[in-house]
Amino acid sequence: MDAVLTDAFEANRPRLKRLAYRMLGSVAEAEDAVQDAWLRWTRAGEGVTDPAAWLVRTTTRLCIDRLRAAKAEREAYRGPWLPEPLIEPMTEDPVERAEDVSVAFLLALERLSPLERAVFLLHEVFEEDYAAVADTLGRSEAAVRQLASRAREHVRDSRPRFAVSQEKVQELAGAFLVASATADFSRLKSLLAEDAVLVTDGGGKRKAALRVLVGRDDIVRLIEGLIWRGGIPETLDLKPARINGLPGFVLVRPDGPETMAFEPGADGLITAIYQVRNPEKLAHVAHALAAQATTG
Template structure:
């Protein structure tokens, strides 16, 4: 049928932010999420909208299924990824959910359907009948998928989280200690079993494998401080990165970089460093123009 002569953006544009949040949480990539939502808009444009009773349900279903298609190829790509893969960082708060970068990594270990069922029900508040229609499974199966996903996410949640204010203070102290080479101050901030993850994607210098333990992290950081010398790092943003305290810097080699910190009981338990320039396009929107 020929679509009606109404404006397809009239119903789509108010839903775009929600659709982007769903796609980003599914794909962990701002660019891929934007591509999926644009494809959903093109399909909406060709839909016989006169027969649609619930535009949001139709569009969520379209976006979800497009994301599932993308995830099939994304898993192959991530298996071939150079070094450690981290989700694309964002600095704007994501309204309506409390998924941090740490929890998004936990979602990566789920099947695409488990991830979809959990996100649509637990994060975006859809009932299981709606979830079933979105992923083409029956409600009972969706309950099981979400339950399995929930157990993984529960294990990844911090047992003793800190407040946002405490997190920002620790992030600021970490920046000062790590860039000045004050290893004594840095040691006091790190948990014994801290892990450092660095994502360069083969396009920027980064540690290819995670760095386990406080002593190895201290040696790694001290080496970076020595190489930086008097050039140091330029701090261009402090705040939350994917729900974790952190900061954005321009490093001594000119690379833009995000650093996010997972903190428990007042100590840093994980450091997430993203240097892959392909993942930092959205970040450039929040840094001074002369940086980019």
């Protein structure tokens, strides 16, 4: 029976991890939530008639509990908050749909209550009917429909539609980093949309802008200041990657990695740059880099 329980859980693990990451915006916390679900499954699994529904219900409720417990911590976070980067190699077909793990979408989910987030994800992303969602959350179907309506109002139009090829955006991203390192400010401006934004998450652990920079002039001024203070090295170890469905790079620095993801606009210019510098959100990236170095 242990093998049967394990097989049933492993068959559902990928779905549970995708759900937990979207709920929590953290790779590490998602893995912990799924592990907690596994521990509960080992105690209850033999008496469960629908393993998939039971595991989704348990994982969802665990995530809601984590979100509620972390509310004060999120509110006290220093500077802009970004989700932990979800990284896939550019050389492989994407596992995740870009629009469902995009930074813009995950930030929109942050505006929802834990219950609204669960309802929206289960119904809109994982395509469960309202009756199943109501059963998962222990709410009436009418209450679930009301939660879904409110969530849609907040999340509407937050999933980007990418009209520019990933190869083109990767070229833009590379050109942006080269122009930054060489202080080519005219080139930088030509790559950025007029209303482009730069969001940098240092979490108070590493230097980062404490507000969202809005407009290409604001972004270029920041880069000018960093160059003047020697904050941008001329050479970087760059590893192309798909970060939350967007082309970008893992930047390997002496004090640890960071990530930059680039969102394009319909005009082929960069409209958003998402930079994660908080080392607490990059532990899984550092671990992957160390593993690559060992095997490579």
